[in-house]
Amino acid sequence: MRVKTLILSFVIIMNISNVFANDINKNEIFKNIRCLICQGQSVADSNSDFAQTIKLVVNDLIDDGKSENEIYNFLIEKYGEWIVYKPPFNSFTSILWIFPYLAFIIGGVLIFLLINKRENR
Amino acid sequence: MLSNIGNSILFFNLLLSLSIIYFAFQELKRNYNFINKKIYYISLIQSTLIIICFFTLIAGFLISDFSINAVYQNSHSLKPTFYKISGTWGNHEGSLLLWVIILTIFSFLFLVTNKNHSKKYRVYTLITQNILIIGFIFFILFNSNPFDVIIPTPNEGLGLNPILQDPALAIHPPLLYLGFVGSSIYFSAAIASLLTNYSGHNFARSIKNWVLISWSFQTIGILAGSIWAYYELGWGGFWFWDPVENASLLPWFAMTALIHSLIVLEKRKQLYFWVIILCLLTFTLSVVGTFLVRSGILNSVHTFANDPSRGIYILIFLSLMIFGSLSILFKRFKSNTYNFNYNSKETFILVNNWFMIFYLFTVFLGTIYPIVTEVFYSQKISVGPPFYNTVIIPIVILFLFFMSIGPKVRWIKDNIDNLKTTLMILLGSVLINLFIFLFFKSYSLLSNLILISSIFLIISTARDAINLLKNKEYNISRIIAHFSFGLLILFIGLNYNFSSEKDFNLKVGEVKKFENFSIKFKDLNLKEFKNYKAVIGTFEIDDFKDNTKLFLSPQIRIYDNPSTLTYEASIRSGLLKDFYITMSNIDRSDYYNIKFQKKPFMVWIWISVILISLSGFLRFFKYENKIN
Numbered sequence: 001m002r003v004k005t006l007i008l009s010f011v012i013i014m015n016i017s018n019v020f021a022n023d024i025n026k027n028e029i030f031k032n033i034r035c036l037i038c039q040g041q042s043v044a045d046s047n048s049d050f051a052q053t054i055k056l057v058v059n060d061l062i063d064d065g066k067s068e069n070e071i072y073n074f075l076i077e078k079y080g081e082w083i084v085y086k087p088p089f090n091s092f093t094s095i096l097w098i099f100p101y102l103a104f105i106i107g108g109v110l111i112f113l114l115i116n117k118r119e120n121r
Numbered sequence: 122m123l124s125n126i127g128n129s130i131l132f133f134n135l136l137l138s139l140s141i142i143y144f145a146f147q148e149l150k151r152n153y154n155f156i157n158k159k160i161y162y163i164s165l166i167q168s169t170l171i172i173i174c175f176f177t178l179i180a181g182f183l184i185s186d187f188s189i190n191a192v193y194q195n196s197h198s199l200k201p202t203f204y205k206i207s208g209t210w211g212n213h214e215g216s217l218l219l220w221v222i223i224l225t226i227f228s229f230l231f232l233v234t235n236k237n238h239s240k241k242y243r244v245y246t247l248i249t250q251n252i253l254i255i256g257f258i259f260f261i262l263f264n265s266n267p268f269d270v271i272i273p274t275p276n277e278g279l280g281l282n283p284i285l286q287d288p289a290l291a292i293h294p295p296l297l298y299l300g301f302v303g304s305s306i307y308f309s310a311a312i313a314s315l316l317t318n319y320s321g322h323n324f325a326r327s328i329k330n331w332v333l334i335s336w337s338f339q340t341i342g343i344l345a346g347s348i349w350a351y352y353e354l355g356w357g358g359f360w361f362w363d364p365v366e367n368a369s370l371l372p373w374f375a376m377t378a379l380i381h382s383l384i385v386l387e388k389r390k391q392l393y394f395w396v397i398i399l400c401l402l403t404f405t406l407s408v409v410g411t412f413l414v415r416s417g418i419l420n421s422v423h424t425f426a427n428d429p430s431r432g433i434y435i436l437i438f439l440s441l442m443i444f445g446s447l448s449i450l451f452k453r454f455k456s457n458t459y460n461f462n463y464n465s466k467e468t469f470i471l472v473n474n475w476f477m478i479f480y481l482f483t484v485f486l487g488t489i490y491p492i493v494t495e496v497f498y499s500q501k502i503s504v505g506p507p508f509y510n511t512v513i514i515p516i517v518i519l520f521l522f523f524m525s526i527g528p529k530v531r532w533i534k535d536n537i538d539n540l541k542t543t544l545m546i547l548l549g550s551v552l553i554n555l556f557i558f559l560f561f562k563s564y565s566l567l568s569n570l571i572l573i574s575s576i577f578l579i580i581s582t583a584r585d586a587i588n589l590l591k592n593k594e595y596n597i598s599r600i601i602a603h604f605s606f607g608l609l610i611l612f613i614g615l616n617y618n619f620s621s622e623k624d625f626n627l628k629v630g631e632v633k634k635f636e637n638f639s640i641k642f643k644d645l646n647l648k649e650f651k652n653y654k655a656v657i658g659t660f661e662i663d664d665f666k667d668n669t670k671l672f673l674s675p676q677i678r679i680y681d682n683p684s685t686l687t688y689e690a691s692i693r694s695g696l697l698k699d700f701y702i703t704m705s706n707i708d709r710s711d712y713y714n715i716k717f718q719k720k721p722f723m724v725w726i727w728i729s730v731i732l733i734s735l736s737g738f739l740r741f742f743k744y745e746n747k748i749n
Contacts, residue, residue, distance in 0.1 A: 045356035085505025100483040107475040
């Protein structure tokens with residue numbers, strides 16, 4: 001019982017301290033934006049003029065108090081979905097986002113059935 | 122001249138493969154239980170010749186024989202000798218030749234090392250493998266021939282892309298190909314096993330070593346590519362979930378699943394068809410990877426349309442392969458009776474396979490999805506690191522816990538009596554994680570969970586190791602592999618959360634101060650090298666926290682042939698952290714753009730992967746000794 005209380009209190013402490021780790025990370029945003037004129041590079045990793053411009057734009061948007069998602073949406077409207085490395089969830093990308101989890105669940109169910117088959121016998 | 126030798130050998134090898142297939146079918150009609158010496162000899166000659174053929178191409182590169190197309194396209198007379206040689210396989214045509222070499226040599230080695238197995242099984246493996254060899258030699262001869270002649274002979278070659286002139290990238294393709302193409306032999310063996318109704322136990326024994334060796338090489342090959350990307354591409358990362366990287370990871374997942382389920386087949390004679398499917402899948406994914414990388418379809422559907430012949434050939438080959446193997450599989454498929462208990466080793470191995478297939482499926486979907494949306498919806502999308510991180514990382518946490526508990530469970534049935542120790546280890550992991558973020562820096566919930574679960578795996582495996590050492594009967598490879606996988610995830614987690622970078626502009630003589638660092642741009646020199654000129658900057662870095670001073674000198678290189686600009690990072694690697702600096706010029710200005718990065722535990726990420734790969738080799742040698 002004591003062990004359980006200990007674990008519980010630690011988990012709570014952890015969660016509290018996590019709240020502080022939630023401010024906007026500029027570099028994280030740059031890493032999620034594709035440099036459109038480069039070969040497979042993000043804006044964070046590129047020195048091209050395009051990357052520099054996008055960095056300035058993003059900095060301005062952050063100063064305007066825009067959230068991470070608002071920044072991505074702004075860029076998508078301007079350059080298309082190609083620019084973000086995390087495709088937004090919509091009718092085109094629903095399969096991409098849902099199928100992995102679906103496969104995971106199906107796999108789990110299959111294994112469960114396989115084990116249960118024996119238990120019933 | 123050289124090109125004639127190369128072409129004749131390739132053509133001759135095609136005939137040898139056909140003759141092997143012919144004689145092999147003749148053999149099947151005979152009743153004795155050994156394989157005719159003639160077939161051994163032909164297979165040996167075939168292997169020797171293909172090696173000679175490869176050396177012929179290397180010779181072409183060494184003497185810069187620009188009448189040979191591959192040499193003209195990828196070499197230059199002024200290039201250092203080492204990169205002339207590595208240029209042989211640093212291109213599409215040459216690497217295909219390497220592909221055929223591995224197919225051929227593995228075919229021979231499988232023939233001579235499996236003498237205690239049934240004749241029919243060995244003969245069918247040989248036939249299937251030679252069909253694969255024929256397919257690839259055809260591809261080389263009629264589509265991607267490195268020995269194509271250019272008339273008139275050009276005076277100078279076009280040179281090799283400078284970022285490919287690098288030691289890690291010189292060994293990357295051969296290592297990776299030993300994994301990729303090595304998997305062909307258990308593809309062939311699986312087909313043979315289906316055709317001959319070979320016993321699952323014997324089948325598992327005969328391919329086990331091949332799976333281990335290809336898996337180990339695949340692991341180390343991926344690492345070589347990763348290290349190269351880290352220091353050569355100047356971005357300080359080591360994995361970008363780039364489609365080309367994913368192509369090498371897909372067969373790895375299948376192989377890892379296979380290594381685990383093979384144990385069940387060997388020890389408990391179950392999962393036969395599942396193992397067969399994994400064997401077929403691994404090599405199929407290798408060919409799919411080659412198709413994706415070589416056809417150019419990944420970057421854009423349009424590059425594919427410009428030069429479709431390569432891609433279409435591989436696509437046809439792939440379809441025939443899949444269709445052929447699936448039809449044999451369905452013909453021979455029998456539903457088995459399974460006998461699993463929920464708390465047995467078998468079940469946990471199935472759980473491993475469940476996760477591996479999930480990773481495989483997710484990465485596969487993410488890799489091909491942009492092609493799908495572009496073709497069907499003409500919508501261009503990018504699927505990059507944030508997608509994979511979002512989908513995969515939460516599942517990895519669960520995976521690490523299973524990985525810690527699974528190996529302890531006994532075969533057939535076990536009782537839950539270790540619950541208390543498990544909870545203690547969990548508590549310990551939570552505590553260590555607590556210390557890390559209290560004393561250093563806080564991070565997201567997901568990172569917390571990743572760190573806890575990886576520490577949990579490390580401690581659990583270490584504890585297993587201590588227990589098993591007492592028993593004298595232990596599998597050290599499994600312990601090393603699981604332990605280092607825990608380390609790998611832990612260090613990736615720490616590296617991800619504790620990396621820091623600073624981007625700024627400086628000119629010579631200026632100093633930049635931030636956090637606990639001061640960076641001084643000391644001087645700038647121009648140096649001439651054999652095949653490039655370099656602008657070398659010298660930076661003095663003071664770390665006030667550790668009271669250390671170090672000098673780093675990033676370069677901007679100007680290559681002439683082909684004329685390219687590359688940015689060379691300067692890295693100081695240490696046990697605890699790497700310092701990483703790159704510099705690039707800014708147009709019409711004396712200022713240089715400097716990117717300074719602190720990357721903790723990079724060395725440990727490499728070491729973890731080396732250990733993982735080592736565990737495979739270790740198992741291989743141990744198993745080898747057991748047989749003899």
